[in-house]
Amino acid sequence: MKEIMSYSYDETVSIGYNIGRNLFKGAIVTLEGDLGSGKTVLTRGIAKAFGIEDISSPTFTIFHVYEGKDGILVYHFDIYRIEETELEDIGYEEYFYGDGIVIIEWADKLKRLRPKEYLKVEIQKIDEDVRKILITGVGEKYKSVEDVIEKDEDIGD
Numbered sequence: 001m002k003e004i005m006s007y008s009y010d011e012t013v014s015i016g017y018n019i020g021r022n023l024f025k026g027a028i029v030t031l032e033g034d035l036g037s038g039k040t041v042l043t044r045g046i047a048k049a050f051g052i053e054d055i056s057s058p059t060f061t062i063f064h065v066y067e068g069k070d071g072i073l074v075y076h077f078d079i080y081r082i083e084e085t086e087l088e089d090i091g092y093e094e095y096f097y098g099d100g101i102v103i104i105e106w107a108d109k110l111k112r113l114r115p116k117e118y119l120k121v122e123i124q125k126i127d128e129d130v131r132k133i134l135i136t137g138v139g140e141k142y143k144s145v146e147d148v149i150e151k152d153e154d155i156g157d
């Protein structure tokens with residue numbers, strides 16, 4: 001497990017960017033943490049690594065899909081109000097196990113449908129602007145991602 005502290009919104013975006021640039025096609029990132037902990041902010045950083053700028057929370061839909069550079073698709077799920085049966089109804093496998101990048105907010109709600117391998121990110125709110133971000137690679141490929149994530153790389157374009 002990697003533990004990274006963030007002291008601002010921008011730092012969390014930067015940490016997300018670092019995660020994003022180390023992902024492979026078809027990667028799944030699960031995000032856990034209370035309301036307002038920064039899951040959507042971190043998602044913004046991940047998406048930025050694929051050239052996607054305008055991430056908004058999929059509050060009234062199960063997920064948003066964005067097309068990033070090189071045609072890579074980024075699926076942004078928020079399953080706070082969603083039952084697993086609803087995911088099955090929309091054919092979640094096509095998204096979870098396709099070539100796109102999958103980001104799932106409130107992934108702690110996944111039980112039966114929890115993937116076997118994924119990059120687990122937990123965000124803890126320590127103080128108004130302070131977050132502790134815990135990153136764990138579950139499965140071989142994701143362990144390698146965990147290993148190469150660094151905090152202090154610059155955000156490139």
Ligand SMILES: Nc1ncnc2c1ncn2[C@@H]1O[C@H](COP(=O)(O)OP(=O)(O)O)[C@@H](O)[C@H]1O
Pocket residue numbers: 006007008009010011012033034035036037038039040041042105128129130131
């Ligand atoms: N270090 C930080 N990292 C991320 N967000 C922060 C930080 N400090 C303050 N914030 C604020 O916390 C909120 C996080 O919101 P959001 O990402 O939507 O949370 P979630 O998606 O987990 O419900 C934003 O209003 C953001 O400005």
Ligand SMILES: [Mg+2]
Pocket residue numbers: 039040057078105
């Ligand atoms: Mg959110």
